[in-house]
Structure formats: structure tokens, C-alpha cells
Amino acid sequence: MAQLRVTSKALPEHNRQHNRSLLLQTLFHDGPMSRADLARESGLTRVSVSDLVNELASEGLISELGTRTGAHVGKPAQLIGLNENAYHVVSLDLSADDRFVGAIVGLGGEIVHRAEVPLENAKGDDAVSKAVGLARDLVKRSTVRLLGIGVGTPGIVDQDGVVLSAPNLDWTGLDLAEVFRTEFGVPVHVGNDANAAALAIHTFHDPGQSFMLVAIEHGVGAGLIIGGVLVEGEHSTAGEIGHLVVDESGERCVCGRDGCLEQAIAVPHLRARLRAAGDAQREKVLADAGHSLGLALAPIIAALGLDDVVLAGPRDLVEGTFLDAALDTVRSRTLSAVGDGARMTIADDSHDLVLLGTAVFVLAAELGVS
Numbered sequence: 480m481a482q483l484r485v486t487s488k489a490l491p492e493h494n495r496q497h498n499r500s501l502l503l504q505t506l507f508h509d510g511p512m513s514r515a516d517l518a519r520e521s522g523l524t525r526v527s528v529s530d531l532v533n534e535l536a537s538e539g540l541i542s543e544l545g546t547r548t549g550a551h552v553g554k555p556a557q558l559i560g561l562n563e564n565a566y567h568v569v570s571l572d573l574s575a576d577d578r579f580v581g582a583i584v585g586l587g588g589e590i591v592h593r594a595e596v597p598l599e600n601a602k603g604d605d606a607v608s609k610a611v612g613l614a615r616d617l618v619k620r621s622t623v624r625l626l627g628i629g630v631g632t633p634g635i636v637d638q639d640g641v642v643l644s645a646p647n648l649d650w651t652g653l654d655l656a657e658v659f660r661t662e663f664g665v666p667v668h669v670g671n672d673a674n675a676a677a678l679a680i681h682t683f684h685d686p687g688q689s690f691m692l693v694a695i696e697h698g699v700g701a702g703l704i705i706g707g708v709l710v711e712g713e714h715s716t717a718g719e720i721g722h723l724v725v726d727e728s729g730e731r732c733v734c735g736r737d738g739c740l741e742q743a744i745a746v747p748h749l750r751a752r753l754r755a756a757g758d759a760q761r762e763k764v765l766a767d768a769g770h771s772l773g774l775a776l777a778p779i780i781a782a783l784g785l786d787d788v789v790l791a792g793p794r795d796l797v798e799g800t801f802l803d804a805a806l807d808t809v810r811s812r813t814l815s816a817v818g819d820g821a822r823m824t825i826a827d828d829s830h831d832l833v834l835l836g837t838a839v840f841v842l843a844a845e846l847g848v849s
């Protein structure tokens with residue numbers, strides 16, 4: 480969360496780093512512009528902008544893109560833009576239950592190349608080997624310098640990139656960041672898959688400064704961005720909503736509780752229930768599942784004063800009845816001042832969110848861009 484108390488003095492190098500990031504961030508989100516526009520947008524003096532632009536250009540991060548042909552009289556302005564192929568990021572999405580997916584991503588977030596490897600039920604060290612092998616293939620294919628490697632994994636991941644617990648992959652206390660750093664010798668940033676998806680929404684869709692991303696796949700997870708900050712929690716468990724109990728008389732869950740949210744809405748469980756119920760009961764099953772999600776979300780939305788929830792999951796399940804039921808439940812269980820403003824939308828590119836978000840882990844840490 481945003482710092483409330485100042486605890487250390489600001490040093491000149493912090494200012495410079497901050498302003499570098501500010502310029503990169505401005506070009507990343509607003510596209511190419513002149514030095515004068517960059518000064519206006521950033522609030523920096525033209526002298527500071529010129530100085531930083533020279534530094535960033537010498538590193539190849541930005542480049543001159545020619546002059547703008549406009550209506551202005553006088554000397555045409557040189558446009559400066561982010562050099563999207565100055566570096567590549569290698570991104571890995573380890574969230575699917577049957578494969579690991581990877582990509583080479585440019586600095587602007589465009590996917591340059593994709594690859595995947597079947598998981599074949601690999602767990603433990605075998606699963607680590609598959610992830611490293613996939614990264615090795617992508618690193619070989621990249622034709623420019625590597626800014627770093629980003630990894631989005633299911634489970635609980637601490638700030639150092641240690642996977643504290645990922646039961647599906649049989650990983651406990653695994654320092655995944657160190658494994659990749661040793662292998663590739665580049666900066667490595669590892670985080671939870673739902674947090675990655677939330678960062679992708681924050682960076683590429685810009686839904687506002689506060690929202691919750693709910694990923695409904697093999698499991699159920701959430702990523703929270705509040706006031707423009709990714710909330711990770713005291714023990715890196717923020718967003719672990721999959722095992723909230725929503726129905727005490729529900730089915731037994733792998734975690735030992737009865738009626739967890741995952742039992743109610745995770746894709747394999749929901750599809751199984753739809754198959755068993757048949758077409759006539761389809762809408763009822765989807766409405767019940769949406770209601771379960773609403774039960775879990777209502778207190779979170781009320782506690783945080785959130786307006787926006789973004790759902791990522793198979794459209795044929797989450798669109799329509801499911802989403803409507805979830806939103807109705809949130810509204811019926813909260814004060815109108817809380818629930819009336821609530822909005823629930825579906826992410827368009829949900830299958831790429833983790834890949835793009837893990838690239839943002841790297842962009843944010845190395846360049847201050849997100």
C-alpha cells in the first residue's frame with residue numbers, strides 16, 4: 480500500500496531514477512511526442528527532459544522518430560518514442576494445468592513470439608526443468624538484449640520470488656527466481672499468476688486506480704490493485720479467495736473444508752456440474768455459481784470501497800447469467816452506497832493476461848513502467 484509515513488531521506492539519485500521512469504512511463508502510455516510535449520506532460524523542465532532524453536537514447540531505450548508534420552509554423556518538432564525492440568522480456572505463464580506457456584514480449588507489451596511445453600503431469604523438479612527449458616528456447620530465439628525474465632506461477636509467492644506453496648506443482652519453499660537467475664544471469668521477477676493478470680489489466684486496460692481481478696480457471700484467485708499499488712498482503716496471500724467457504728453444506732474441497740468458492744466456480748467443477756445438470760438446468764447452475772462468487776466478493780468490495788471487478792475466465796461460463804447473478808448478489812448484500820457503484824466486466828484477452836502481466840513484473844522493476 481502507499482506509504483503513509485516518510486521513513487528515509489530522498490537522495491538525488493532517487494530523483495533522477497524517478498524522473499527517468501516518469502519519462503519512460505509517459506512515452507509508454509501516451510506514445511511518441513516532442514521534447515516540449517514531454518516536458519509539459521511530465522512537469523519537468525525542458526533542460527531536465529533534454530538531459531534525461533540524451534541518457535535514455537544513449538542506452539537505446541528511446542529513439543528519435545523523425546519530425547511531426549503538423550499545422551505549426553516554424554521548426555518542426557522531433558518526435559521521441561520508446562524503442563520497443565531495445566530489449567525483450569521473456570515471460571512465462573505457469574498457471575494452466577496441462578502446459579506451460581511462454582512468450583518473448585517487446586517493451587511496449589507486444590508479443591513477438593510464443594511457445595509452450597506440455598506439462599504431462601510433471602511436478603516438483605521435473606516441472607522446474609520444463610519451465611527452465613521453455614525459457615531457454617525463448618532466450619535463444621530473442622534477437623535483442625534481454626531486460627529480464629518474468630514468471631507467473633500459481634500459489635503463494637513472496638516478494639523475493641520464492642514459491643512458498645504451489646500444491647498443484649508440488650512446490651514448497653522453492654526459490655524459483657534464484658533457479659532462473661543462476662541459469663540465465665539476467666534479472667528475474669516471479670509472482671503469483673492472478674497478481675500478474677491484475678498488473679496486465681492495470682497496465683494495458685487502465686480501468687482506474689483501484690480494482691480487483693478475479694481469475695476463474697482451474698482454480699480461483701484474485702489480484703488486487705488499490706490506489707495504483709499491487710496489494711500483496713502481510714504473508715503474500717492477498718487475493719487468495721479460492722478457499723473462502725461460501726456454502727457450509729457444499730462439497731468437500733482438496734483443502735479439507737466444505738463448500739469452498741473453488742468447488743462452486745472453478746472451471747472443472749462448474750463444467751462437471753453443467754454436464755450433470757443438462758441443458759434445461761444450465762442457467763440455474765450458472766446463476767448459483769455466480770451467486771457463490773457474489774457471496775465471496777460482497778464483503779471484500781464493502782471493506783475496500785471498490786467499484787470495479789474484472790473477471791478473467793472462459794466467456795461461455797462467466798458472461799451473462801453468471802456475471803449478472805454475481806453482481807446482483809453483491810448489490811443485495813451491501814449498502815446501496817457501496818453496491819450501486821459496483822461494476823463487473825470481463826477481460827477481453829484473458830488467455831494472455833498472465834503472460835503480459837509477468838512482462839510487467841520485469842518492466843516495472845527494471846524501468847519503472849507499468
Ligand SMILES: [Zn+2]
Nearest residue numbers: 722732734739
Ligand atoms: Zn478449499
